Amino acid sequence: MSSLNADQQRRVAHQLRLLATMRAQHPGGVPPYFAHMRLETGPREVDVLLAASTHVGPSLSLIDWRTAPLAEVFFSYEEGEEYDIEVGERVVSGRLLEKNLLGFEAGALVWIDTGDEARLECTGTDWHRSEDAPRPHLALRPAEARGPFRSPLEVRLDPAQQRVVDLPRDRSVLLLGEAGFGKTTVALHRLVELQREAGPGFRGAVLVPTEGLSRLTRLMLERRGVEGIDVWTYTQWAASVARSVFKDLPRRESVDATSGVIRLKRHPALRGLLEEFIQRHPRPLRDEDRPTTSRARASRVDLEHLFGDRSWMERLLSATEGALPLSVAAEVTEHTRIQFLDPTEVEYAHVDRENLVTVDGQRIDAGTPMEDADSVDPEDYAVLFELERLRARADGVKPSFLAAYDCMVLDEAQEFAPLELALMRRGLRPGGTFIVAGDAAQQVDPTSFFDGWDAVLEELAVPRAERAVLEVSYRCPDDVTALARSLIDPERAAPHDPPSITHCRRNNLFHLAVWLTRESRTVLAEDPSASLTLICRSPEAARTFAHALRHGPPARLAFAGQFEFRPGLTVTCVQEIKGLEFDYVLIPDATAGTYPDTPESRRALYVAVTRATHRLGLGSAGAWSPLLTSSPR
Numbered sequence: 110m111s112s113l114n115a116d117q118q119r120r121v122a123h124q125l126r127l128l129a130t131m132r133a134q135h136p137g138g139v140p141p142y143f144a145h146m147r148l149e150t151g152p153r154e155v156d157v158l159l160a161a162s163t164h165v166g167p168s169l170s171l172i173d174w175r176t177a178p179l180a181e182v183f184f185s186y187e188e189g190e191e192y193d194i195e196v197g198e199r200v201v202s203g204r205l206l207e208k209n210l211l212g213f214e215a216g217a218l219v220w221i222d223t224g225d226e227a228r229l230e231c232t233g234t235d236w237h238r239s240e241d242a243p244r245p246h247l248a249l250r251p252a253e254a255r256g257p258f259r260s261p262l263e264v265r266l267d268p269a270q271q272r273v274v275d276l277p278r279d280r281s282v283l284l285l286g287e288a289g290f291g292k293t294t295v296a297l298h299r300l301v302e303l304q305r306e307a308g309p310g311f312r313g314a315v316l317v318p319t320e321g322l323s324r325l326t327r328l329m330l331e332r333r334g335v336e337g338i339d340v341w342t343y344t345q346w347a348a349s350v351a352r353s354v355f356k357d358l359p360r361r362e363s364v365d366a367t368s369g370v371i372r373l374k375r376h377p378a379l380r381g382l383l384e385e386f387i388q389r390h391p392r393p394l395r396d397e398d399r400p401t402t403s404r405a406r407a408s409r410v411d412l413e414h415l416f417g418d419r420s421w422m423e424r425l426l427s428a429t430e431g432a433l434p435l436s437v438a439a440e441v442t443e444h445t446r447i448q449f450l451d452p453t454e455v456e457y458a459h460v461d462r463e464n465l466v467t468v469d470g471q472r473i474d475a476g477t478p479m480e481d482a483d484s485v486d487p488e489d490y491a492v493l494f495e496l497e498r499l500r501a502r503a504d505g506v507k508p509s510f511l512a513a514y515d516c517m518v519l520d521e522a523q524e525f526a527p528l529e530l531a532l533m534r535r536g537l538r539p540g541g542t543f544i545v546a547g548d549a550a551q552q553v554d555p556t557s558f559f560d561g562w563d564a565v566l567e568e569l570a571v572p573r574a575e576r577a578v579l580e581v582s583y584r585c586p587d588d589v590t591a592l593a594r595s596l597i598d599p600e601r602a603a604p605h606d607p608p609s610i611t612h613c614r615r616n617n618l619f620h621l622a623v624w625l626t627r628e629s630r631t632v633l634a635e636d637p638s639a640s641l642t643l644i645c646r647s648p649e650a651a652r653t654f655a656h657a658l659r660h661g662p663p664a665r666l667a668f669a670g671q672f673e674f675r676p677g678l679t680v681t682c683v684q685e686i687k688g689l690e691f692d693y694v695l696i697p698d699a700t701a702g703t704y705p706d707t708p709e710s711r712r713a714l715y716v717a718v719t720r721a722t723h724r725l726g727l728g729s730a731g732a733w734s735p736l737l738t739s740s741p742r
């Protein structure tokens with residue numbers, strides 16, 4: 110212990126005593142623990158060990174850091190500070206005398222991190238101070254260096270971008286380019302320019318796959334005072350046109366469809382089956398119990414006869430050539446059966462009304478297998494319109510008139526399914542044009558079936574659209590762009606010592622949560638106008654990390670597009686963030702398990718890293734993802 114000062118020597122000796130006590134208490138093996146606190150509570154001093162689960166012992170206890178209220182003391186207070194924390198109805202007070210992060214190898218204590226830039230390490234039996242302890246920081250620059258957020262409509266286009274805006278007005282355009290190269294920017298500039306030239310009467314729309322991007326697009330247009338452009342998610346638009354044509358649709362959209370059901374309804378093989386279906390049923394099927402005024406050439410009951418019929422579904426699944434397992438047939442028929450049942454409040458309308466309302470005012474079926482009774486799937490809209498189009502064609506008449514727009518921007522178009530594209534094509538007025546923007550490398554929705562840009566243009570009936578590829582990166586720092594390229598192209602090297610990227614690998618979630626909490630606190634203290642977003646791989650992981658960070662700065666969980674686009678901490682997941690950008694991005698689960706070397710993982714991590722405009726932090730509790738080839742091991 111030669112190089113340690115007296116306080117450090119005392120800490121080491123104390124931790125070794127505590128470990129000996131734990132060994133005596135747990136002769137079969139000490140449960141893993143990650144940190145220690147010494148607290149003064151009234152006249153007493155107590156030691157508390159933070160662990161993955163609670164174990165009460167005669168002289169020393171472990172508390173579960175994820176659930177124990179006392180864990181807040183570790184995250185929120187510094188040594189010497191007095192604390193007050195709420196435990197149920199009570200307030201518990203005391204003083205934090207000491208806190209240490211602890212590292213073990215094969216059951217032996219090998220390091221102690223005292224948090225004051227000192228890390229004590231053990232080699233053999235010798236304890237010493239480590240000078241090169243890994244203390245990664247999301248290095249800060251003043252906010253001015255970062256520059257304010259500018260709406261894409263406020264930037265000056267470069268000559269190549271401007272050339273796309275200036276392409277002949279009667280041509281549709283396909284805009285490609287890597288993430289952050291200005292595809293949305295150019296698409297919106299061209300749309301606004303078309304609107305300005307055409308004057309009143311021009312109708313334009315932007316259709317996007319996610320609510321988050323729809324909100325951002327609306328915000329960008331508002332900030333520039335642009336009016337008269339509709340911004341929709343595809344689902345909102347499809348629901349609105351479907352409800353105007355198919356009068357028998359239930360008001361509710363399903364919430365319980367499995368990803369197998371959604372994939373099946375978006376699969377390209379469905380189109381062939383629909384052709385056969387209308388040969389068998391040339392007239393729309395009707396519900397005799399519930400007559401409808403709709404004269405459309407398809408009806409909701411078609412859906413029941415198609416998706417509720419096991420033999421149709423098995424044929425469809427075999428046509429997907431293994432893309433979907435045969436078990437999906439049972440999932441989809443059962444889901445359909447429930448969708449065509451009456452909800453409990455209708456079924457039992459004859460009994461006392463008061464018994465049909467739950468104590469918390471929820472629908473009586475909420476959270477039960479009956480939740481999707483009397484509902485429609487968002488994927489059904491395109492199916493109904495395709496049935497309607499096929500029957501109209503067989504009858505030699507025109508399908509319903511949907512055309513409303515002179516120009517439609519389809520942003521993140523790699524995420525739309527073929528039948529959805531075919532439906533959007535019907536939204537364009539004769540002579541109207543599309544502006545299609547996308548990036549195949551960002552295709553992350555596992556239920557989409559992107560089959561190349563030629564196929565997209567075919568579906569939209571604009572196979573000879575002008576094509577433009579943007580070549581200049583605007584969003585990300587150069588090293589983040591280089592990392593992103595190495596993800597989608599394994600031949601390219603990842604940058605070494607990238608100045609804008611910070612790596613933090615820890616052995617367990619607790620140690621990583623300590624780092625994430627400290628970094629997010631520091632970033633927002635030093636750069637209060639910044640947006641800092643934690644991007645996790647899945648909604649479940651986002652919930653886990655939001656919980657792990659609950660003692661840090663207040664965090665907003667953004668699901669279903671609920672982004673607020675203002676400073677502060679947001680926690681979200683990859684499928685939410687298409688087209689968005691944030692000053693600081695933290696990816697806390699860049700592990701081998703979460704991002705294995707698969708094409709899907711490459712695209713997901715590519716999308717996540719390219720959201721950062723200023724700094725990127727990569728975190729891992731365990732081994733790094735093999736995709737991050739230059740991360741410190």
Ligand SMILES: Nc1ncnc2c1ncn2[C@@H]1O[C@H](COP(=O)(O)OP(=O)(O)OP(=O)(O)O)[C@@H](O)[C@H]1O
Pocket residue numbers: 259260261262264265266267270286287288289290291292293294295548551583584687688689690719
């Ligand atoms: N010519 C330019 N000058 C300055 N900034 C620009 C320019 N073009 C685009 N930007 C900025 O670059 C950022 C990324 O632009 P945009 O969102 O249009 O990229 P994108 O290619 O659509 O990205 P993604 O593929 O992630 O959706 C935005 O902040 C935008 O304001």
